[in-house]
Amino acid sequence: MGLVDDFNTYRSAMNEKIMDSDSLIIKRLFNLDTHAYTVGHLDIKAKELIGLTCSLVLRCDDCVKYHLGKCKEVGLTQEQVQEAMGIACLIGGTIVIPHLRRAFEYWEELQHV
Amino acid sequence: MGLVDDFNTYRSAMNEKIMDSDSLIIKRLFNLDTHAYTVGHLDIKAKELIGLTCSLVLRCDDCVKYHLGKCKEVGLTQEQVQEAMGIACLIGGTIVIPHLRRAFEYWEELQHV
Amino acid sequence: MGLVDDFNTYRSAMNEKIMDSDSLIIKRLFNLDTHAYTVGHLDIKAKELIGLTCSLVLRCDDCVKYHLGKCKEVGLTQEQVQEAMGIACLIGGTIVIPHLRRAFEYWEELQHV
Amino acid sequence: MGLVDDFNTYRSAMNEKIMDSDSLIIKRLFNLDTHAYTVGHLDIKAKELIGLTCSLVLRCDDCVKYHLGKCKEVGLTQEQVQEAMGIACLIGGTIVIPHLRRAFEYWEELQHV
Amino acid sequence: MGLVDDFNTYRSAMNEKIMDSDSLIIKRLFNLDTHAYTVGHLDIKAKELIGLTCSLVLRCDDCVKYHLGKCKEVGLTQEQVQEAMGIACLIGGTIVIPHLRRAFEYWEELQHV
Amino acid sequence: MGLVDDFNTYRSAMNEKIMDSDSLIIKRLFNLDTHAYTVGHLDIKAKELIGLTCSLVLRCDDCVKYHLGKCKEVGLTQEQVQEAMGIACLIGGTIVIPHLRRAFEYWEELQHV
Numbered sequence: 001m002g003l004v005d006d007f008n009t010y011r012s013a014m015n016e017k018i019m020d021s022d023s024l025i026i027k028r029l030f031n032l033d034t035h036a037y038t039v040g041h042l043d044i045k046a047k048e049l050i051g052l053t054c055s056l057v058l059r060c061d062d063c064v065k066y067h068l069g070k071c072k073e074v075g076l077t078q079e080q081v082q083e084a085m086g087i088a089c090l091i092g093g094t095i096v097i098p099h100l101r102r103a104f105e106y107w108e109e110l111q112h113v
Numbered sequence: 114m115g116l117v118d119d120f121n122t123y124r125s126a127m128n129e130k131i132m133d134s135d136s137l138i139i140k141r142l143f144n145l146d147t148h149a150y151t152v153g154h155l156d157i158k159a160k161e162l163i164g165l166t167c168s169l170v171l172r173c174d175d176c177v178k179y180h181l182g183k184c185k186e187v188g189l190t191q192e193q194v195q196e197a198m199g200i201a202c203l204i205g206g207t208i209v210i211p212h213l214r215r216a217f218e219y220w221e222e223l224q225h226v
Numbered sequence: 227m228g229l230v231d232d233f234n235t236y237r238s239a240m241n242e243k244i245m246d247s248d249s250l251i252i253k254r255l256f257n258l259d260t261h262a263y264t265v266g267h268l269d270i271k272a273k274e275l276i277g278l279t280c281s282l283v284l285r286c287d288d289c290v291k292y293h294l295g296k297c298k299e300v301g302l303t304q305e306q307v308q309e310a311m312g313i314a315c316l317i318g319g320t321i322v323i324p325h326l327r328r329a330f331e332y333w334e335e336l337q338h339v
Numbered sequence: 340m341g342l343v344d345d346f347n348t349y350r351s352a353m354n355e356k357i358m359d360s361d362s363l364i365i366k367r368l369f370n371l372d373t374h375a376y377t378v379g380h381l382d383i384k385a386k387e388l389i390g391l392t393c394s395l396v397l398r399c400d401d402c403v404k405y406h407l408g409k410c411k412e413v414g415l416t417q418e419q420v421q422e423a424m425g426i427a428c429l430i431g432g433t434i435v436i437p438h439l440r441r442a443f444e445y446w447e448e449l450q451h452v
Numbered sequence: 453m454g455l456v457d458d459f460n461t462y463r464s465a466m467n468e469k470i471m472d473s474d475s476l477i478i479k480r481l482f483n484l485d486t487h488a489y490t491v492g493h494l495d496i497k498a499k500e501l502i503g504l505t506c507s508l509v510l511r512c513d514d515c516v517k518y519h520l521g522k523c524k525e526v527g528l529t530q531e532q533v534q535e536a537m538g539i540a541c542l543i544g545g546t547i548v549i550p551h552l553r554r555a556f557e558y559w560e561e562l563q564h565v
Numbered sequence: 566m567g568l569v570d571d572f573n574t575y576r577s578a579m580n581e582k583i584m585d586s587d588s589l590i591i592k593r594l595f596n597l598d599t600h601a602y603t604v605g606h607l608d609i610k611a612k613e614l615i616g617l618t619c620s621l622v623l624r625c626d627d628c629v630k631y632h633l634g635k636c637k638e639v640g641l642t643q644e645q646v647q648e649a650m651g652i653a654c655l656i657g658g659t660i661v662i663p664h665l666r667r668a669f670e671y672w673e674e675l676q677h678v
Contacts, residue, residue, distance in 0.1 A: 014440035017447070022418055025262050025425035026439070029203075032258075033433050036200050036251050041192040046159055050166045050197060054204045055434070057167045057660075059512070060398070062437035063204075079154040079474055084163060086477035087149050090142075091167045091176075093658025094485050095507070095622075098514035100478070101466035108469070127666035130673070135644055138488050138651035139665070145484075146659050149477050168660070170434075172286070173624070175663035192248055199251035206432025207259050208281070208396075211288035213252070214240035221243070255429075262426050267418040272385055276392045276423060280430045283393045283547075285625070289430075305380040305587055310389060312590035313375050316368075317393045317402075319545025320598050321509075321620070324627035326591070327579035334582070353553035356560070361531055364538035364601050365552070371597075372546050375590050394547070399511070401550035481655075488652050493644040498611055502618045502649060506656045509619045515656075531606040536615060539601050542594075543619045543628075 003109045007065050037070070044074045049084045056085060056099060057092035064103050072110050081107065116222045120178050150183070157187045162197045169198055169212060170205035177216050185223050194220065229335045233291050263296070270300045275310045282311055282325060283318035290329050298336050307333065342448045346404050376409070383413045388423045395424055395438060396431035403442050411449050420446065455561045459517050489522070496526045501536045508537060508551060509544035516555050524562050533559065568674045572630050602635070609639045614649045621650055621664060622657035629668050637675050646672065 018026060037047045048071045055063035071081050085103060089096045131139060150160045161184045168176035184194050198216060202209045244252060263273045274297045281289035297307050311329060315322045357365060376386045387410045394402035410420050424442060428435045470478060489499045500523045507515035523533050537555060541548045583591060602612045613635045620628035636646050650668060654661045 011440070014443055017443050018439065021421055021443070023421045023425045025258060025429055026421075028254075028258055029425075029428055029433065029436075032203055032251060032254055033436075036203050041190065041196045042162070046162055046197075047200060049155070049159055049163055050200050051204070053163045054166050054170045054201060057658075058170055058204070058434050060434050060437060062440075063434060077154065082473055082475045082478075083154045084159075086475045086481075087160060087163050088167060089481055089658070090145055090149050090477055091164070091171070091658050091660055093622075093654070093656050093661070094481065095510045095512050095515060095656055096658070097481075097485075098512060100470065101463070101514075104466055104469050104473070124666070127669055130669050131665065134647055134669070136647045136651045138484060138655055139647075141480075141484055142651075142654055142659065142662075145477060145480055146662075170432075171660050173660050173663060175666075176660055195247055195249045195252075199249045199255075202255055202432070203251055204432050204434055206396075206428070206430050206435070207255065208284045208286050208289060208430055209432070210255075210259075211286060213244065214237070214288075217240055217243050217247070258429055262429050267416065267422045268388070272388055272423075273426060275381070275385055276388055276426050277430070279389045279393050280396045280427060283397055283545075284430070303380065308586055308588045308591075309380045310385075312588045312594075313386060313389050314393060315545070315594055316371055316375050316590055317390070317397070317545050317547055319509075319541070319543050319548070320594065321543055321623050321625050321628055322545070323594075323598075324625060326583065327576070327627075330579055330582050330586070350553065353556055356556050357552065360534055360556070362534045362538045364542055364597060365534075367593075367597055368538075368541055368546065368549075371590060371593055372549075397547050399547050399550060401553075402547060484655055488655050493642065493648045494614070498614055498649075499652060501607070501611055502614055502652050503656070505615045506618050506622045506653060509623055510656070529606065535606045536611075539612060539615050540619060542597055542601050543616070543623070 003065075003106055004069070004113050007062070007106075008069075011062070011066070045076055048074050048076065049080075052081070053084050053088040053091075056088035056096055056103065059092070059096060059099050061099055061102055064099060065106050068103060068107050068110060072107075078107070116178075116219055117182070117226050120175070120219075121182075124175070124179070158189055161187050161189065162193075165194070166197050166201040166204075169201035169209055169216065172205070172209060172212050174212055174215055177212060178219050181216060181220050181223060185220075191220070229291075229332055230295070230339050233288070233332075234295075237288070237292070271302055274300050274302065275306075278307070279310050279314040279317075282314035282322055282329065285318070285322060285325050287325055287328055290325060291332050294329060294333050294336060298333075304333070342404075342445055343408070343452050346401070346445075347408075350401070350405070384415055387413050387415065388419075391420070392423050392427040392430075395427035395435055395442065398431070398435060398438050400438055400441055403438060404445050407442060407446050407449060411446075417446070455517075455558055456521070456565050459514070459558075460521075463514070463518070497528055500526050500528065501532075504533070505536050505540040505543075508540035508548055508555065511544070511548060511551050513551055513554055516551060517558050520555060520559050520562060524559075530559070568630075568671055569634070569678050572627070572671075573634075576627070576631070610641055613639050613641065614645075617646070618649050618653040618656075621653035621661055621668065624657070624661060624664050626664055626667055629664060630671050633668060633672050633675060637672075643672070 052067035165180035168180055278293040281293055391406035394406055504519035617632035
C-alpha cells in the first residue's frame with residue numbers, strides 16, 4: 001500500500017507542476033499520452049499490455065508501476081500480466097530481471113489497495 | 114517482395130548456422146523464444162503486439178520485420194498494427210520514427226507476398 | 227551527394243505514406259516534431275545542436291543525418307558541429323564512434339549539395 | 340535543498356575515492372569530462388544544454404541533476420531549461436517523463452540553495 | 453555491510469516469489485542464467501568480468517552489485533575489477549559514471565562483509 | 566572476405582578524416598580507446614571478451630565486428646567467442662539475436678581472410 005500511495009502521490013504532484021509550467025511540447029505530449037490508451041482499433045487490455053511490456057524492456061520502474069495499476073484497473077488477470085512480463089524479460093534479457101522483481105512487489109501491493 | 118524474401122532467407126540461413134554451433138545458451142534461448150509466442154493466458158494476437166511494440170521501442174529493425182510478418186499471419190489488421198506502432202512511437206519518442214518508416218515499407222511489401 | 231539525396235528521397239516518400247495512414251498518434255507526434263525546433267526561448271541553433279547530440283547518443287543514424295542537414299541550414303559551422311559531436315561521444319562512449327564515422331561522411335557530402 | 344546537498348555530497352565523496360584508485364582510464368575520462376564543457380567553438384550555455392538533454396534522453400537522473408545545477412550556474416533561464424527538456428522528452432518519448440518529474444523537482448530545489 | 457545485506461535479502465525474497473509464480477518463461481530464463489556463469493570454454497573469472505561490464509554499460513545497478521559480489525567470490529582482485537569497469541566506462545561513456553560511483557561504494561562494503 | 570575488407574577500409578578511411586579534424590575531445594577519446602585494450606591487470610583476451618560482449622549487448626554491429634577481429638587476433642577460440650556471445654544474448658535478450666546472426670556471419674568470413 002505504501003508503494004502504491006507513494007507512487008501516485010508523487011506522480012500527481014509533479015504532473016501538476018509540469019502542467020503549470022510554460023512547456024508547450026511537454027503539455028501536448030502529456031495530452032497525447034492520455035488519449036493513446038483509450039479504446040480504438042485495439043481494446044484497452046491490449047494497449048495496457050503494450051504499455052506494460054514496452055516500459056519493462058525499456059527498464060523504467062515508474063512506467064511499469066503506472067501500467068501495472070492500469071492493467072489491474074482494466075481487468076487483466078495476474079496470469080496474463082505475468083505472462084506478458086515473461087515475454088518482456090525474454091526480449092529484454094536478464095538485465096530486465098531487477099525491474100521484474102520490483103514489478104512483482106508492486107503488483108502484490110496493488111492487490112491490497 | 115524483395116525485402117521480405119531477403120529478410121527470411123538471411124534469417125533462416127544464419128539461424129541454421131547458429132543452431133549447428135556449440136552454443137548451449139543460445140540454443141536454449143532460441144527454444145524459449147519459439148514457445149513464448151504460442152497461446153497461453155494471452156492469445157497470440159496480444160503476444161505478437163507485445164513482440165512488435167517492444168521491438169519497435171528497442172529499435173531493432175529485424176525484430177520489427179519478423180513480428181510484422183507474424184502479425185499479418187495471426188490476422189491482425191493494418192489498423193491494429195498501425196495503432197500499436199503509434200503507441201510504441203509515443204513511448205519511445207521521435208527517435209523511433211526512422212524505424213517506423215522502415216516498418217511501414219515492410220508492411221506494404223508483406224501485402225504483396 | 228548520393229547519400230544526401232537517398233536519405234531525403236526515402237524520408238519524404240515514407241513520411242507521406244505515414245501521413246496518409248489512419249494513425250492519429252503518429253500524425254500528432256509528427257506535428258509536435260515540426261514545431262519543436264522553431265524559435266522559442268532558445269534559438270534554432272541551440273535546438274538543432276540538441277537534436278543532433280541527442281540523436282548521436284541514442285545512436286540513430288537517420289536522425290543524425292536529418293539534424294546535420296538542419297545544422298548546416300541554420301548556419302552552424304563545421305567546428306561547432308564537430309565540437310558538439312565530440313561532447314556526444316564523450317557522454318555516450320566509444321559505442322557512438324561508428325555513428326560518428328557515418329556522421330562525418332554525411333557532413334562532408336552535405337558540403338557538395 | 341536536501342536533494343541538492345545530498346547529490347553534491349555523495350558525488351564529491353565517491354569521485355574522490357575513484358580518483359584515489361588505480362584506474363587510469365577512468366581518471367583520463369574524468370579529465371576529459373572536465374574540459375569538455377568549457378568554452379570552445381560553442382559557448383558554455385550551448386554545451387550545458389547538450390549535457391542536460393543528452394542526460395535526459397539517456398535517462399540518467401544523476402547526470403540530469405548535475406547539468407541542471409550547471410545550467411543554473413551559467414545563467415540559463417527556467418524557460419530555456421524547460422524548453423530544452425521538452426525537446427528531450429519528444430525525442431526520447433514518454434519513457435522520459437518520470438525523469439522529467441525528478442528534474443522539475445530538483446530544479447525547484449536548486450532555486451532555494 | 454548494510455548495502456550488501458539489503459541487496460541480497462530483497463533479491464532472495466523477490467526471486468522466491470517469482471519462482472513461486474506461474475511464469476514458465478521467467479523460470480526457464482532464471483535457470484539459463486544460473487548455468488551461464490559456470491565453467492565452460494571460458495573460466496568463471498572471464499564470465500564474471502563479462503557479467504560485470506555488460507551490466508555496467510547497460511547501467512543496471514542491481515546487476516552490477518550482483519556481479520561485483522560474484523567477482524569477489526571467484527577471486528578477481530580489486531585492480532582487475534576496477535580495470536574492467538574502466539573499459540566499461542569508456543565503451544558506455546560518462547553516462548556510466550553515476551553507476552560507477554555506486555559500484556565503487558558497493559565494492560568497498562563487500563570488503564567488510 | 567568482402568565483409569571484412571569493407572569494414573576495415575571504411576573504418577580506416579573515416580578514422581583518418583576524424584583524426585584530421587579539429588576535434589580535441591574525439592582525438593583524446595580515440596587515444597584512450599587505443600590504450601584500453603593493451604595488457605594491464607587483465608590480459609588482452611579478457612579485455613577483448615569484454616569489448617565484444619559489451620558491444621553485443623549495446624547492439625553495435627561495427628563494434629562487434631571490430632572486436633571479433635581482435636578476438637581472433639589475440640587467439641581466442643571459436644568456442645570461447647561463441648560462449649561469450651551466448652552470455653551476452655542472455656543478458657541483452659532476444660533483441661540481440663539479429664546482431665548475433667551478423668556476428669556469426671562476420672566470424673565465418675574472418676576465418677578465410
